[in-house]
Amino acid sequence: MQVTSSGTAQNCSYVLRGPNGTIQxxxxxxxxxxxxxxxxxxxxKEQNRVQLVFxxxxxxxxxxxxxxxxxxxxxxxxxxRLTGFQLPPPIVSTGVVLxxxxxxxxxxxxxxxxxxxxxxxxxxxxxxxxxxxxxxxxTTFSVGDKVRYSCNPGFFLEGHALLTCHSSSENTASWDFxxxxxxxxxxxxxxxxxxxxxxxxxxxxxxxxxxxxCTWTILAEPGDxxxxxxxxxxxxxxxxxxEVTGTEGSSLWMGMQSLQRQGLPFGL
Numbered sequence: 001m002q003v004t005s006s007g008t009a010q011n012c013s014y015v016l017r018g019p020n021g022t023i024q025x026x027x028x029x030x031x032x033x034x035x036x037x038x039x040x041x042x043x044x045k046e047q048n049r050v051q052l053v054f055x056x057x058x059x060x061x062x063x064x065x066x067x068x069x070x071x072x073x074x075x076x077x078x079x080x081r082l083t084g085f086q087l088p089p090p091i092v093s094t095g096v097v098l099x100x101x102x103x104x105x106x107x108x109x110x111x112x113x114x115x116x117x118x119x120x121x122x123x124x125x126x127x128x129x130x131x132x133x134x135x136x137x138x139t140t141f142s143v144g145d146k147v148r149y150s151c152n153p154g155f156f157l158e159g160h161a162l163l164t165c166h167s168s169s170e171n172t173a174s175w176d177f178x179x180x181x182x183x184x185x186x187x188x189x190x191x192x193x194x195x196x197x198x199x200x201x202x203x204x205x206x207x208x209x210x211x212x213x214c215t216w217t218i219l220a221e222p223g224d225x226x227x228x229x230x231x232x233x234x235x236x237x238x239x240x241x242x243e244v245t246g247t248e249g250s251s252l253w254m255g256m257q258s259l260q261r262q263g264l265p266f267g268l
Contacts, residue, residue, distance in 0.1 A: 012038040019119050025102055025112030032112045036104040039073055043097050044119040049172065050098035051118045051126040052091045058110040059083050066113060069099040089129035089179045094172055125165035125173045134182040143167045151182035158183050159198045188214035
């Protein structure tokens with residue numbers, strides 16, 4: 001692994017080349033500094049891509065942010081923004097460059113993060129990730145390989161249980177669905193980030209519980225639009241309802257309205 005760095009602990013820049021390596025926030029695991037402004041740029045050789053697997057992640061939620069870019073750290077390449085204390089799933093670049101940018105504010109820091117990166121051939125999807133409170137079946141991640149997920153007792157799966165590695169354009173590969181997650185039987189709602197995801201009522205496709213009160217918050221970059229596409233919709237008419245709220249107002253959905261494949265865009 002080759003590393004070059006510049007600046008102070010608060011301002012740092014790293015360029016990484018080689019088949020694999022480890023990235024840590026400054027001061028890990030004892031806390032990163034305030035006013036941190038650090039970038040990491042991982043570059044692979046042609047016909048390869050970069051997989052990033054987090055081993056530890058703890059940033060002050062909503063105030064300290066790690067941005068991951070599919071390419072150089074430029075706005076048009078933004079892949080996802082990470083904050084809080086939940087371990088992110090693995091991230092695989094579509095090209096030969098993957099970049100990270102850590103920014104912290106003036107007060108309060110957490111442990112920070114540590115991640116391993118590995119250069120993969122373009123025709124592999126990379127490990128989609130393991131589930132907290134769940135089980136992963138499948139240990140190969142090339143085109144045609146499948147990975148199946150299930151949850152431990154007391155948890156139910158939200159999302160697709162079976163993921164398949166498909167070939168895509170320019171001799172690359174990707175999973176056909178995002179990573180699912182395991183939710184406790186008595187839990188619902190949450191904050192969602194990332195390019196795509198799945199929201200479902202508790203126990204779906206079985207019936208949801210009485211007295212359910214669930215709120216999902218979807219976060220995106222300023223200027224982006226969130227598209228909400230309903231694949232199925234059945235609520236007790238006149239008694240149960242779903243309210244969808246964005247900056248352009250809110251909508252109330254009740255009963256068994258015909259919402260198959262209907263999209264609702266919301267500007268931010």
